[in-house]
Amino acid sequence: MNKSVNIMFCGNDKVFDGMVIVVLSIIKYYKGPLNINILTMDLTNIEKRFKAINEEHRELLDSIVHSTNKESSVTLHDLTDIFNNEMNSNNINIDTHYTPYIFLRLLSDKVDGLPDKLIYLDCDLVVYDDISQLFNIDITNYEIAMAKDFYGKFFINPRYMNSGVVLMNMEKIKDNQSFEKARAMCNTKKMLLPDQTALNKCCKYKLLLKNKYNEQNKRHKDTIIRHYSMKIKFFPRPHLLNIKPWEIERIHDIYKIYDYDDIFEQYSEIKKENSNLMQEFQKYEGKQKTHMLRIFRDKITKNGR
Secondary structure, eight states: OOSSEEEEEEOBGGGHHHHHHHHHHHHHHOOSOEEEEEEEOOOTTTOTTOOBOOHHHHHHHHHHHHTTOTTOEEEEEEOHHHHIIIIITTOTTSSSSSOGGGGGGGGGGGOTTOOSEEEEEOSSEEEOSOTHHHHTSOOTTOSEEEEBOTTHHHHTOTTOBOTTEEEEEHHHHHHHTHHHHHHHHHHHSOOSSHHHHHHHHHOSSEEEEOGGGSBOSOOOTTOSEEEOOOEEEOSSSOEEEOOOTTOHHHHHHTSOOOTTHHHHHHHHHHHHHTTTTSOSSOOOOOOOOTHHHHHHHHHHHHHHO
């Protein structure tokens, strides 16, 4: 058993609300020490909204984890220079329906001080049980462990995995140069889901996790992590539904989900007390390109012939 559970987040200040909700849900069920590492970068030269997570954000998150365990820690890593050197100027996927921050996790092998084993988490999920159950899975012989992608397993490959939750063996990743290969693939090959597909392709030794560790459709009795990833709705017309955990009214009105309202209450109070760090209204701003719908529609049509 490890002394602490090591967590990694990636992103800019726009997803900080999500980080707060994830951390609040983690410490609700796990009372041991957390070692949280945040990878961020300043890309305001690309878009004004691409601002890095800063020291004030780190201090706030640090105070939240200390409320449960004084041994917990939050460390901030600025990867602006590393990203510019590795993936900015020559990245064919720099302008997709996702922000460039999706590539941060692929740069984690270049970060000094990261633990050998950690859990990468997207910022649009909620934890419903003790996260150490995931962290303590043995991946000695694997580079990464991920659950199947809800749509990808039908439309891309039966074993296609979702990168929203990744249990990572950094030592093996470095030995096999897996992330280096993934970065090269993202730089040179145009892909619909670049970072996720690169992880699927370039990591040779992958452990398939049970869906309960990254449930992307709905919560079940054994769900440990519920991931609010993008949904494709075909009725009454084809459209994308992309509701994030911090969009409280939409979670209630559209999804009819009320099972983490206690977390909402804590989050709302923290948001009220830290209005300088957390926007008054935080709506997801990711681009939603309709070509995703066309690709899935064409795939369905092809499979139906």
